[in-house]
Each structure stands twice: as C-alpha cells, then as structure tokens.
Amino acid sequence: MTIEIDWFAFFEVFLAALVGAVLVVGFYALALRMLVRAGRAPVVAPAEFTDAITVVTEKQRAKAAKAAAKAAKKSPLTDGQKRLALAAAFASFGLCGLAVLASILIIVLH
Amino acid sequence: METAALIVILVIVLALFFDFTNGFHDTANAMATPIATGALKPKVAVLLAAGLNLVGAFLSTEVSKTISHGIIREDQISPPEFLPLIFAGLIGAITWNMLTWLLGLPSSSSHALFGGLIGATLVGVGALAIDFGIVLSKVVLPALVAPFTAGVIAFATTKVAYAITRRYDGKPDGRDGFRWGQIFSSSLVALAHGTNDAQKTMGVITLALIMAGWQSSEQADPHIWVIFACAFTIALGTYMGGWRIIRTLGKGLTDVKPAQGFSAEASTASTILASSVFGFALSTTQVASGSVIGSGLGRRGSKVRWRTVGRIGVGWLLTLPAAGAVGAFAALIVAWLGTWGILIDTVLSVLVVVGLFLRSRRNRVDSANAMSEVAASGRAVKVKKNPPPTRRQREIMREEARAKRAAEKQAKHDAEKAKQAAKKAKHEAEKAQKDAKKSKPGAGKSAKKSGDGKGKKGKSKKKNKGSSAGKDAR
Numbered sequence: 001m002t003i004e005i006d007w008f009a010f011f012e013v014f015l016a017a018l019v020g021a022v023l024v025v026g027f028y029a030l031a032l033r034m035l036v037r038a039g040r041a042p043v044v045a046p047a048e049f050t051d052a053i054t055v056v057t058e059k060q061r062a063k064a065a066k067a068a069a070k071a072a073k074k075s076p077l078t079d080g081q082k083r084l085a086l087a088a089a090f091a092s093f094g095l096c097g098l099a100v101l102a103s104i105l106i107i108v109l110h
Numbered sequence: 111m112e113t114a115a116l117i118v119i120l121v122i123v124l125a126l127f128f129d130f131t132n133g134f135h136d137t138a139n140a141m142a143t144p145i146a147t148g149a150l151k152p153k154v155a156v157l158l159a160a161g162l163n164l165v166g167a168f169l170s171t172e173v174s175k176t177i178s179h180g181i182i183r184e185d186q187i188s189p190p191e192f193l194p195l196i197f198a199g200l201i202g203a204i205t206w207n208m209l210t211w212l213l214g215l216p217s218s219s220s221h222a223l224f225g226g227l228i229g230a231t232l233v234g235v236g237a238l239a240i241d242f243g244i245v246l247s248k249v250v251l252p253a254l255v256a257p258f259t260a261g262v263i264a265f266a267t268t269k270v271a272y273a274i275t276r277r278y279d280g281k282p283d284g285r286d287g288f289r290w291g292q293i294f295s296s297s298l299v300a301l302a303h304g305t306n307d308a309q310k311t312m313g314v315i316t317l318a319l320i321m322a323g324w325q326s327s328e329q330a331d332p333h334i335w336v337i338f339a340c341a342f343t344i345a346l347g348t349y350m351g352g353w354r355i356i357r358t359l360g361k362g363l364t365d366v367k368p369a370q371g372f373s374a375e376a377s378t379a380s381t382i383l384a385s386s387v388f389g390f391a392l393s394t395t396q397v398a399s400g401s402v403i404g405s406g407l408g409r410r411g412s413k414v415r416w417r418t419v420g421r422i423g424v425g426w427l428l429t430l431p432a433a434g435a436v437g438a439f440a441a442l443i444v445a446w447l448g449t450w451g452i453l454i455d456t457v458l459s460v461l462v463v464v465g466l467f468l469r470s471r472r473n474r475v476d477s478a479n480a481m482s483e484v485a486a487s488g489r490a491v492k493v494k495k496n497p498p499p500t501r502r503q504r505e506i507m508r509e510e511a512r513a514k515r516a517a518e519k520q521a522k523h524d525a526e527k528a529k530q531a532a533k534k535a536k537h538e539a540e541k542a543q544k545d546a547k548k549s550k551p552g553a554g555k556s557a558k559k560s561g562d563g564k565g566k567k568g569k570s571k572k573k574n575k576g577s578s579a580g581k582d583a584r
Binding site for chain 2: 035096108
C-alpha cells in the first residue's frame with residue numbers, strides 16, 4: 001500500500017482558487033459599488049419569489065427602486081465624478097468577464 | 111461471446127443510466143443557489159444547466175485512461191473478469207445515487223462509482239486488486255479537503271462581497287445586482303461539470319468496448335456515438351433536475367442571498383477549475399456543498415443548519431462503503447450464477463430503482479415546490495429581521511447618540527442662559543424704574559398709575575396664554 005499525498009498540489013489548488021474567487025467577487029462587488037456611486041443602483045427583481053428570499057413582494061421591490069432613484073438624485077458627486085464611477089464600474093465588470101473567459105479557456109484546455 | 115455481448119450491452123445501458131442519475135443528482139451543484147435567490151426561474155435554470163452540460167461534454171474528449179484513476183489495478187484483471195465488475199460497480203453507484211436523491215442528500219457520483227467498483231472487485235478478484243493507498247489519497251482525503259477548502263474560500267469571498275457593497279447611510283447598496291452575476295457563475299459551474307462528469311461515463315463505455323474487443327485499445331478515443339449518447343444523457347438528467355437536492359442546497363443548509371449565492375458559485379467554479387488544472391481531483395458536489403456552508407457562515411445574521419450539514423456528512427462517509435456493499439452483492443450473485451446472475455442483478459436493480467422512484471412520488475418535490483412551499487401560494491410571508499449591526503455601525507450609532515445628547519444639553523444650557531438673561535434684564539429694568547422714582551418724586555404717582563395699567567394688561571395676556579395652552583393640550 002502506497003500513500004502518496006500531494007500536499008503541494010492541494011496548497012496550489014487552495015491558493016489559486018482563493019485568489020481567483022476573491023478577484024472575481026471583489027471586482028464584481030466593486031463594479032456594483034461604483035454603479036451605486038454613479039447613481040445607477042441596480043434593483044434586480046427576483047425572476048421568481050421563493051421562500052429563501054427576504055424581500056418578497058412586488059410592492060417592496062417598487063419601493064426599493066424608488067429609494068434608489070431618490071438616493072441617486074441626492075448624490076453629492078459632480079457629473080464628471082459620476083461618469084468616472086460609471087467607467088470604473090464597467091471596467092470592473094469587464095475584468096470579471098475576462099476572468100470568466102479565462103475559466104472557459106481552462107475548461108477547454110484541460 | 112454471446113454472454114460478453116449481453117454484458118457489454120447491459121454495461122452501456124447501465125453506464126448511460128448512471129450518467130442520467132449523475133446529471134439530475136448534480137444539477138443542484140450549479141443551480142441550487144440561483145434558484146433560491148430568484149436569479150433564475152427553476153425551469154429556466156435547469157434548462158440552462160442542461161444546455162451547458164451538453165456543450166461541456168463536447169468541449170473536451172480527453173478520456174481518462176483508467177476509469178478508476180488507479181484505485182483498481184486494472185492491468186491485473188483479465189477482460190472477461192473486468193466487464194462483470196464494471197457492471198456490478200455501476201449497479202452499486204446507481205443504487206446509492208437513487209437513494210441519496212430520495213433523501214435529498216448531495217453526494218459524490220464519482221465516489222459512488224469508485225465504491226461500487228471497489229466492492230465488486232473485492233468480491234470478484236480480491237483485495238490485492240485494489241490500491242488502498244490511492245483510495246486514501248484520491249477519495250478519502252479529497253472528501254475531507256474539498257468541503258473545507260471551498261468553505262473557507264466561500265467564507266472569504268462572502269465577507270469581501272458584503273464589505274465592498276456595505277453602506278452605512280441606509281441607502282440602496284446595489285446588492286440585488288449579484289443576481290446578474292449568479293447567472294454567469296452558475297453557468298460556469300454547469301459547464302465545468304459537463305466537461306468532467308460526461309467524460310467519466312464515456313470512459314466506462316469505451317473501456318467496456320475495448321474489453322469486449324469491439325474497439326481497438328490503440329485508439330482509446332471514444333466513438334462519436336458514445337460522445338453524443340453521454341452528452342445527451344447527462345443533459346437530459348440535468349434537465350430533469352434533482353429537485354430534492356436543489357431544495358437541500360438552496361435552502362436546507364442556509365438561507366441564501368444573492369451576494370452569498372454569487373460568492374458560493376464563484377468559490378465552487380474557481381475550486382473545480384483550480385483542481386482540474388493542478389491535478390488534485392475534488393468532487394463537484396462536495397465543493398458546492400462546502401461553498402454554500404461557507405457563504406452561510408460569511409454573512410452576518412445568517413444561520414447554518416448544522417443538523418442538515420451532519421446528515422450530508424454522514425452521507426459522504428457512507429458513500430464508499432454503501433455503494434461498495436451493493437456492488438459487492440451484485441458481483442457475488444454474478445460469481446455464483448454466471449450469466450443468470452447478471453440477469454438477476456439487472457432485474458433486482460430495476461426493481462430497486464423503480465421502488466425508490468415510486469417511493470419518491472409519495473411526497474413529490476418538483477420545480478413548483480422545491481423552493482416555494484409558501485411563495486407558491488402567492489402569499490410569501492417570510493420577512494426576516496435585519497442582522498445585528500456591525501462594529502462600525504455600532505460606533506456610528508454610539509456617536510450619533512452622543513451627538514444628540516450633547517445637542518440636547520447645549521439647548522438646555524442655552525435656554526437656561528436666555529432665562530437668566532431675561533431675568534437679569536427685568537431686574538435691571540425694575541432697578542432703573544426705582545432709580546427714576548427716586549430722582550423724580552412728583553412723577554411717582556403717574557408712574558404708579560401707568561405701572562398698574564401694565565399690570566392689568568399683563569394679567570389679561572396671561573389669561574389669553576393660559577387659554578391657548580389649554581387648547582394645545584386638548
């Protein structure tokens with residue numbers, strides 16, 4: 001019986017997965033944050049309301065959309081700053097998209 | 111030769127059925143969280159997963175050379191012996207997959223296949239044909255490592271997602287936008303799953319064909335019909351959707367929110383991809399389950415249902431021995447009865463599968479009620495309290511309370527000061543009047559009269575004030 005455990009491979013998997021996931025989630029979250037800063041807070045209604053969702057009614061969704069629009073109006077940023085934030089948001093989304101494309105490439109190659 | 115042909119056909123049929131069970135067993139890995147958060151409608155989610163599994167099966171046709179990854183010493187087993195072993199192993203794997211599906215437990219299909227093969231080999235050939243070192247290093251250790259690794263990564267990413275999007279002013283934080291991201295991250299998991307798991311069945315069928323002499327061992331690539339059959343079968347299985355397991359992963363472990371779902375899927379996808387790149391094979395199911403638990407721990411105010419986690423853990427522990435026991439039993443019947451044994455095994459396995467399916471119809475779980483027993487009625491009522499404030503939020507609240515107290519104190523102080531100033535002014539005015547009286551004694555009477563008049567006026571004003579205050583009080 002030979003037990004060969006490749007601990008280094010495990011460590012590599014852990015590190016690569018951690019860095020990859022943190023980058024993707026971090027950039028995506030940053031993009032959302034920038035969208036909010038640019039006065040375009042995304043209000044994405046659930047495709048279907050399930051028991052696992054906290055905000056459950058259409059009325060609450062409409063209320064959230066109204067609150068987002070109101071908050072966007074009150075933004076202290078200048079128009080230039082808002083445009084910059086929007087550009088940063090799209091850049092972050094772009095980086096996430098690149099990460100997804102890279103992942104597909106990895107799937108195809110391996 | 112006829113028996114060999116019968117076994118090959120049965121192995122192909124069983125392998126395809128295993129592929130089918132693999133598909134519906136693992137739909138949850140990719141689609142449980144987007145369904146739970148409402149990012150995708152249940153039917154749309156399983157359709158998307160089925161399509162991506164189908165595409166994934168065609169993306170890579172590099173079949174693994176040994177279906178057991180070295181767990182079984184295939185070179186020590188002759189072809190006539192090996193085909194019944196694969197047959198018995200597949201029966202063990204299918205039975206375990208069906209049972210865990212009925213119980214709603216996400217368990218590894220690969221481990222079930224390994225278990226079935228190990229059990230069948232122990233009975234059919236003997237313990238020497240199994241490399242227990244590889245069993246430990248490629249099955250047992252990854253089973254312990256996978257959920258832990260994915261859980262830690264999902265925990266960290268959930269923290270990152272919430273920290274970046276957190277707002278302290280109570281205004282919209284845009285976290286709903288994670289629903290868009292969930293569609294992409296779950297699609298990636300479905301694609302990776304199709305690439306890995308459809309290959310497994312292709313390998314089994316190709317090996318059976320080579321063993322029967324129907325395919326040259328020098329050309330180990332799968333036939334095009336094998337690729338199509340496996341791709342469509344896993345896609346069909348995925349489309350059927352293992353709703354019981356989707357329910358467990360989607361809302362049984364923890365209540366998943368869009369940011370958590372996105373983080374969990376990103377963690378699952380990155381862990382699977384990293385493991386396939388660095389050659390440390392991890393089970394998709396265990397990675398996905400670990401990710402959901404990690405994301406549950408990563409959100410403040412979220413609860414992980416450890417009882418369900420325990421049930422899943424027990425399922426993982428039992429996968430290898432239970433599938434092995436069924437595989438061993440099937441191999442024993444073949445060893446005793448030969449061809450008749452294969453037929454009896456087939457009949458028994460069909461009975462077991464049909465029995466488990468009929469049992470599942472008693473409490474049917476499908477796309478309509480997998481996630482929405484309450485919401486399906488049109489009256490979703492589950493609104494939770496906000497999570498407790500963070501340290502920074504507590505500091506802000508303390509600061510606000512302190513500022514409010516200081517403002518109140520200042521206002522009180524100012525009012526007191528104004529009162530004192532008014533009193534002082536009155537006192538000075540009276541003093542000035544007295545001084546004036548002393549300096550002009552003749553004018554004293556007239557001043558007294560005018561002073562009386564003021565007094566009367568003051569009284570009448572007081573009366574008016576009193577009546578208006580009374581009105582306010584009413």
